[in-house]
Amino acid sequence: MLADVWGYLTDGSHWSGSTGIAAFLVQQLLLTVTAMVIAMVVGLPLAMYAGHRHRFGFLAVNVSNVGRAVPVFAVLLVLSLGPVGSEEFGPYGRAGLATLISLVLFALPPLITNTYVGITEVDNDIVEASRGMGMGERKVFTSVELPLAMSVIMTGVRLALVQVWATATIAALVAGPGLGRIITRGFANHRTYEVVAGAVLVAVVALLLEGLAVLAERYADPMRRAQRSDRRGRRTTLREEPLPEAVV
Amino acid sequence: MIRLVGVGKTYEDGTVAVQELDLDVQRGELVVLVGPSGCGKSTTLKMINRLIEPTSGQIFIDGQDVTQADPVQLRRGIGYVIQQIGLFPHQKVIRNVMTVPLLYGESTATARERARELLDLVGLDAATYGDRYPHQLSGGQRQRVGVARALAANPPVLLMDEPFGAVDPVVRIRLQDEFLKIQRELGKSVVLVTHDIDEAVRMGDRVAVFETGGRLAQFGTPAQLLAHPADEYVEDFVGATRGLRRLTVTPIDPEHLEPLDGVSTGDLGSAIDVDATLEEALAAMLRDDKPLVGVRSGAQFVGVLTPAGIHRQLRASLK
Numbered sequence: 001m002l003a004d005v006w007g008y009l010t011d012g013s014h015w016s017g018s019t020g021i022a023a024f025l026v027q028q029l030l031l032t033v034t035a036m037v038i039a040m041v042v043g044l045p046l047a048m049y050a051g052h053r054h055r056f057g058f059l060a061v062n063v064s065n066v067g068r069a070v071p072v073f074a075v076l077l078v079l080s081l082g083p084v085g086s087e088e089f090g091p092y093g094r095a096g097l098a099t100l101i102s103l104v105l106f107a108l109p110p111l112i113t114n115t116y117v118g119i120t121e122v123d124n125d126i127v128e129a130s131r132g133m134g135m136g137e138r139k140v141f142t143s144v145e146l147p148l149a150m151s152v153i154m155t156g157v158r159l160a161l162v163q164v165w166a167t168a169t170i171a172a173l174v175a176g177p178g179l180g181r182i183i184t185r186g187f188a189n190h191r192t193y194e195v196v197a198g199a200v201l202v203a204v205v206a207l208l209l210e211g212l213a214v215l216a217e218r219y220a221d222p223m224r225r226a227q228r229s230d231r232r233g234r235r236t237t238l239r240e241e242p243l244p245e246a247v248v
Numbered sequence: 249m250i251r252l253v254g255v256g257k258t259y260e261d262g263t264v265a266v267q268e269l270d271l272d273v274q275r276g277e278l279v280v281l282v283g284p285s286g287c288g289k290s291t292t293l294k295m296i297n298r299l300i301e302p303t304s305g306q307i308f309i310d311g312q313d314v315t316q317a318d319p320v321q322l323r324r325g326i327g328y329v330i331q332q333i334g335l336f337p338h339q340k341v342i343r344n345v346m347t348v349p350l351l352y353g354e355s356t357a358t359a360r361e362r363a364r365e366l367l368d369l370v371g372l373d374a375a376t377y378g379d380r381y382p383h384q385l386s387g388g389q390r391q392r393v394g395v396a397r398a399l400a401a402n403p404p405v406l407l408m409d410e411p412f413g414a415v416d417p418v419v420r421i422r423l424q425d426e427f428l429k430i431q432r433e434l435g436k437s438v439v440l441v442t443h444d445i446d447e448a449v450r451m452g453d454r455v456a457v458f459e460t461g462g463r464l465a466q467f468g469t470p471a472q473l474l475a476h477p478a479d480e481y482v483e484d485f486v487g488a489t490r491g492l493r494r495l496t497v498t499p500i501d502p503e504h505l506e507p508l509d510g511v512s513t514g515d516l517g518s519a520i521d522v523d524a525t526l527e528e529a530l531a532a533m534l535r536d537d538k539p540l541v542g543v544r545s546g547a548q549f550v551g552v553l554t555p556a557g558i559h560r561q562l563r564a565s566l567k
Contacts, residue, residue, distance in 0.1 A: 129334025132299055132407075133348050133397075134324030147338050222338035226381040 051119025093177030114156025283458030327398030505551030
């Protein structure tokens with residue numbers, strides 16, 4: 001069985017062609033990235049503004065709850081049968097538009113919730129101190145709130161990214177684009193190894209995306225830099241005599 | 249320098265945070281607002297830099313009505329230190345201190361130079377501590393950085409909201425002393441908020457005692473407050489031991505010293521400096537178990553102080 005899966009995945013002929021692994025992989029990556037970009041462009045500024053003003057929290061939380069409660073598959077089904085239809089949509093393939101819309105809706109909740117919460121949870125003393133020193137609202141947001149909320153925001157992005165990638169697989173259930181097609185094809189033809197191969201691919205790429213997002217998170221979060229300097233700092237503190245509090 | 253005229257704050261739900269309040273701070277003076285929590289002392293402070301807008305009255309800084317000023321520009325000219333210090337945890341110490349000069353549009357190099365000076369002023373070696381992050385410092389060191397940051401743009405006015413609240417008592421007294429020294433050196437006008445009456449009489453040139461509900465109960469020098477509480481509330485607030493506290497705020501007066509002649513050397517314990525307070529004089533007597541203490545000015549003996557002398561002086565200071 002595992003040998004069959006391995007054989008399937010390493011056979012170059014399965015990767016090529018318009019219904020090959022490579023085409024579906026590219027399609028699903030394209031879907032994921034597009035959906036994330038749209039969701040971030042729409043969701044992040046709204047959530048950032050609401051967070052900065054400490055307003056519309058009710059809305060931010062409820063949008064997210066509704067988003068979580070409605071199954072993506074139901075949205076996808078309704079969209080592809082209804083107004084949007086399941087026509088070819090550029091490089092996104094059959095039912096591309098319905099899939100994209102569903103994925104964007106699915107990506108919004110973690111983005112909005114984490115961004116809103118991340119910004120509102122920044123220590124109010126620090127925010128007030130920055131205002132008290134004469135920072136304008138824009139400056140308060142860009143130099144204080146955003147950097148300090150970055151880790152929570154990036155966690156939202158990471159969650160959304162991996163969820164969107166994994167969920168994009170179900171587009172195949174309405175004969176849509178992506179790696180899910182390999183799985184549905186395997187089911188239809190009773191080729192279990194093909195089903196497993198598709199699932200393995202989805203899982204492996206999910207892990208890769210997760211890894212990339214973690215790296216991006218580290219790069220973007222200024223608090224990580226502060227903590228990294230701890231390791232260096234501890235060495236220097238040991239070398240120089242640490243002065244007692246009362247003397248320093 | 250700072251003048252509050254009929255300033256009040258009433259919230260929309262009808263809560264009165266501060267009642268009609270008149271208060272003035274002279275140039276170079278340190279005024280302490282003291283009172284229990286919820287007495288409106290912090291609200292008053294934040295109205296001066298317009299973090300909170302007053303609902304009545306006017307506030308003048310240097311003759312200019314602050315309610316007409318652009319709040320952002322206004323705040324850049326006022327140093328601000330808060331209890332939790334509010335240092336930016338994601339920025340190095342030096343960067344924190346550079347904040348306001350950079351807001352003023354100074355070049356990075358100038359701001360950095362200024363920040364180094366300020367760190368030195370508050371007793372932190374810039375080379376050692378500048379590149380650390382706030383969480384790598386002790387509470388007392390963070391507090392120093394907070395003061396350095398507030399002073400960085402050389403504002404004539406400094407607002408401090410429980411600035412020494414987050415450190416242990418030993419460090420607090422040290423920081424208070426050092427801050428008083430810096431304040432006298434730089435001649436800043438300071439409004440300091442605290443709930444600690446000891447801190448208030450220790451630091452304030454004048455002290456404003458607030459009562460819950462935002463009423464100003466008394467405004468005067470520490471000695472006035474301790475000797476003549478305006479009402480029962482103030483009397484209660486300054487405490488049953490206010491007589492002892494008066495010792496801490498009354499300096500030795502050479503007029504009330506007794507001559508050295510006729511004092512048996514056996515009675516003479518240690519000597520204290522003429523700049524000391526009566527508290528230190530009494531403490532020296534009790535410590536040495538002697539009926540008097542020598543007072544010197546530099547190497548020169550100027551007289552001796554007895555318990556009766558202390559008493560005379562306290563009574564004289566009431567007038």
